[in-house]
Amino acid sequence: MSTSLPRLDSITGALLVGTWVSSLLYTAEMLQAVYYFRNFKKDDWKVKTFVAVAFVIDTISALGDYAAVYLYTITHAADPVYLSKQNWAVPLYIISTSCVAILVQSFLAFRCWRFTKNPILVVLLTILILAAFGGGFASGLVIVLFPALKDRMKVRVSGQVWIFTQVAADLIIAGALVYEFRKVKSKFLGGRRQIHNTLHRLVVLTLQTGLATAVIAVVALIIFLANDETNIPVGIMYSLGRVYVLSMLLNLNIRVSGSQGLSQGTSQAPTSVAFAQGTGTSNTDGLGGVQFRSAILTNSHLHPPSRHDLNGTVKSSSTKSHTTETPPADIEMMATDSSKKQSDLLVV
16 A cells, blocks of 8 residues: 555645634634624524534534534544545534524514515425435545545535535525615605615625635536545635534624613614514504514603602603604514514514
């Protein structure tokens, strides 16, 4: 048996560079997670649990990436037999990334359902998401059974199913959400600037996150099909889980927390957007299944005025209206279904 080392640039070098990029993205992911749990403590426990589970799984995936590089470059640095195989951390990253993807894609698919109420779209997304998870899980199992790089051809079918269905789901979700956001945005071309700008941010964010995951997966697949005996596609895919969790956290953190809104006082408060089913409140304008409700926040809401007269009785102060002086402080986008309470449902 030959004792010469394989070309390390494509075996260990690609993984090392992949962990560098992954570390930068994980830092951003951790900051976004801390921001979410600090500022949205009143979110439904199911949403916070969903976010926590995705973050923990992605953290395990990132640790596995570091373990793979350490084993290749330190523990077994001069072992040509070990370097010709895929260690246990490779299937770990594939399966964990598939778990993160199914969580985040399900979260975004639920948003699509809330906006479109299109059962055909939801069924299609469900099939694609489950197929992507199945393809990723199968790919991880095949690598466990056949770890040698020369046996990578055995994972081609399941790997292609994983990538193609995952990319298709990402693009369909992004396209559907952008279409709905732009449809609502068109109603405010000459309207309030805050609503228009917030919807524009949502469109840009959805495009960026949806296209980012799709581009990473497609590039990795092309390189894998060109040469399946290198770790270059693995290094590229190291950052996929981080991008998925970041996309979910950015969609949640685009809102303005209650504490931030209250700290604004009577000044012009920033716009916040929440997606939830309505409670049948008045003063809403239906726009294609989406409603906008404005709430006025003034000093009278923060510090209700009162005064005591000489006899000790309490009299409320002047109830002068501030509607024309203070702009709307909170904007909510709500589906018209009123069957559930707003507090029980997912927000953006």
